[in-house]
Amino acid sequence: MAPITEVEGRRLALSNLDKVLYPATGFTKGEVLHYYATTADALLPHLRDRPMSFLRYPDGPDGQMFFAKNVPPGTPGWVTTAEVPRSAGAARMVLVQDLPSLMWAANLVTEFHTPQWLVQAPAEADRLVFDLDPGAPASVVDCCRVALWLRERLAEDGIEAHAKTSGSKGLHLLAAVRGASSARTSEYAKGLAVEAERAMPDLVLHRMTRSLRPGKVFVDWSQNAARKTTATPYTLRARREPTASAPVTWEEVAGCRTSGRLEFRAQDIVPRLRDHGDLLAPLLDPARAAALP
Structure with missing residues (x-):
């Protein structure tokens, strides 16, 4: 069972904390999550209101990588999502608006990628x-x-x-x-x-x-x-x-x-x-x- 952690009143299952994600240095998934928790005050304002694209690497940089723009399966109901215009029609994407959402996303082991526009004004x-x-x-x-x-x-x-x-x-x-x-x-x-x-x-x-x-x-x-x-x-x-x-x-x-x-x-x-x-x-x-x- 993944340990359940409470972050600002939200319950999160954080998994495989001892898993080594960066073999060259032995850096673990737990350390990745700690990194995001300690840099959140600087990082969150640059994520807020921007639809998130996930470049996921759950087994580290030597494993499979895949790019996901749509809301991942199993996303908690309290994570903010929004309809955004895409060439193939509107899509629903994640917005990382707060610390619980950041920790949930970091637990998926992902690079965070964002566009050069805000969800309120996708045309500008x-x-x-x-x-x-x-x-x-x-x-x-x-x-x-x-x-x-x-x-x-x-x-x-x-x-x-x-x-x-x-x-x-x-x-x-x-x-x-x-x-x-x-x-x-x-x-x-x-x-x-x-x-x-x-x-x-x-x-x-x-x-x-x-x-x-x-x-x-x-x-x-x-x-x-x-x-x-x-x-x-x-x-x-x-x-x-x-x-x-x-x-x-x-x-x-x-x-x-x-x-x-x-x-x-x-x-x-x-x-x-x-x-x-x-x-x-x-x-x-x-x-x-x-x-x-």
Whole structure:
């Protein structure tokens, strides 16, 4: 029998707490749940009101992985769900609005992925995102160079960019925006990716063409599409070790000389929150959202 835990008045069955999910470090499912419980105050505001896509890896990163957007079978009645528009018609998806829902979702062993819009206004993008993805031998060091260029270019348009590690090999750039559709935001992001490639042709690609990827940073603008999602800030990733998608300061980006410098694991995040608070908190302030030019 799974132990029953009470979280803010909700009863939760948490299973297989001793199961090792990250064999490289021996990190267990119980430690995953502890990580989410201790980072919840920073994580929840970035999940709230965003339909959740689950990338599940119940047997760890070496096991089967599957992507689920619809409400999983067995979801408790107290977990908030909402009808959301999808190309094939409306679908019902999970909203992680509180700590009990977060712990229930974490118990499924999943990466958290969310779109760049809120459930109240699916036709309007409230985030602009760039996923900077290095093709070996390029690394996160090269992503940082591209991120600094994009930050300056966005600032010219009055848009304030924030950075986080992807938790994998690259870097994500996020900005709070308002008043534009996902299609318009995608078009604007693509324009900047093309500009970046023109400015740094030896380093940047704006197209996904595999054969061109080695040694370059692919500036993926396509995650601004309404149907696409991006790894949420603070989510753990299904990697060899329990790496997290961690917000970083612009000083850290500018000072990055080796790829290990911007790699953060579960145990690093609470100390970082103590030192910096939530570096992505400005994204949650509607007064700081910029209109696209």
